[in-house]
Amino acid sequence: MAIVTIKNDTCTAQVDSMGAQLLSMRFDDREYLWQRDERWWGRTSPILFPIVGNIRGGEAMSEQGPCHMKQHGVARNYEHRVVDVAADGTSVTFELCDSSETREQYPYAFRLNMTYALVGEATLAQTFSVTNTGSVTLPFSVGGHPAFNIPVNGTDEAFDEYDFTFAEPWHAECPKIVEGGLADPTDTFVVLDDGDTLPLTRSCFDYDTMVFSHVPGNTVSLTGRRSGHGVRVDFPGFDYLGVWSMAPDAPFVAIEPWTGHATLTTEDDVLEHKEGITLLAPGATDKRAFAITLY
Numbered sequence: 001m002a003i004v005t006i007k008n009d010t011c012t013a014q015v016d017s018m019g020a021q022l023l024s025m026r027f028d029d030r031e032y033l034w035q036r037d038e039r040w041w042g043r044t045s046p047i048l049f050p051i052v053g054n055i056r057g058g059e060a061m062s063e064q065g066p067c068h069m070k071q072h073g074v075a076r077n078y079e080h081r082v083v084d085v086a087a088d089g090t091s092v093t094f095e096l097c098d099s100s101e102t103r104e105q106y107p108y109a110f111r112l113n114m115t116y117a118l119v120g121e122a123t124l125a126q127t128f129s130v131t132n133t134g135s136v137t138l139p140f141s142v143g144g145h146p147a148f149n150i151p152v153n154g155t156d157e158a159f160d161e162y163d164f165t166f167a168e169p170w171h172a173e174c175p176k177i178v179e180g181g182l183a184d185p186t187d188t189f190v191v192l193d194d195g196d197t198l199p200l201t202r203s204c205f206d207y208d209t210m211v212f213s214h215v216p217g218n219t220v221s222l223t224g225r226r227s228g229h230g231v232r233v234d235f236p237g238f239d240y241l242g243v244w245s246m247a248p249d250a251p252f253v254a255i256e257p258w259t260g261h262a263t264l265t266t267e268d269d270v271l272e273h274k275e276g277i278t279l280l281a282p283g284a285t286d287k288r289a290f291a292i293t294l295y
Helices: 100-105
Strands: 003-007 011-016 021-027 059-062 065-068 081-085 091-097 111-119 123-131 138-140 147-149 162-177 183-199 209-213 219-224 230-234 240-244 252-258 278-280 285-294
Touching: 003 081, 003 091, 003 111, 011 111, 011 123, 021 123, 021 285, 065 100, 162 209, 183 209, 219 252, 230 252, 278 285
Parallel strands: none
Antiparallel strands: 003 011, 011 021, 059 065, 081 091, 091 111, 111 123, 123 285, 138 278, 147 252, 162 183, 162 219, 209 240, 219 230, 230 285, 240 252
């Protein structure tokens, strides 16, 4: 296991080779990323692959046979090999390939490369590159799960003194998360009704996670009203956004770009049939990136 530090003149980030998990983002002497306090949640920013969320009962069928995966898949639970560090120290790339152990859970051949790169003054780009190294179509989803301190370190704002801001007014309706971690599209709740600002409150998480579809502009910001400090996440190519905190009082919020989501209560249990699933041809590579900007 290794922790790799990347930095530029203004920003520093650390990534753990275990799970290729982002551990720290510091800007202006402030730590923005949640620091793995086991009293609430012992992770910081896990990688979600080859599923996002839960599949029914932890099991699904696929064209290659049965899949047995816990929430968010396999990538977060394995050591990722460092394959490149930029000469100027501003980026690092990790690699995870299938193994006999992963194939017992997910019977496919793959290569997952994760690149973290500092760009500009205070922006981190996180790139997922998935290559199908097998001879059959690869069904998968990817997602990020960065959790941010509330309040941002060095400020004294309360949890309910932050606002989410979207690119434009819109109607946002989210499915409720039900038993087993599935999403129920027949039982939804309205989060925004022709608005662009969502105040952060504990009641946002009455149904565990807010799962947004097709967010305008594929961008969202979370900002403290008094300090003006916060984060912006830009996620082109990700059709879904999860926003989560742990009840009743966790001092963080996760802002999670996803290409897929948990199994719907209305779906069957075939991986290839899941809404949002990517079907990648043999030899092909799928690349997606989102960016975190601190301010």
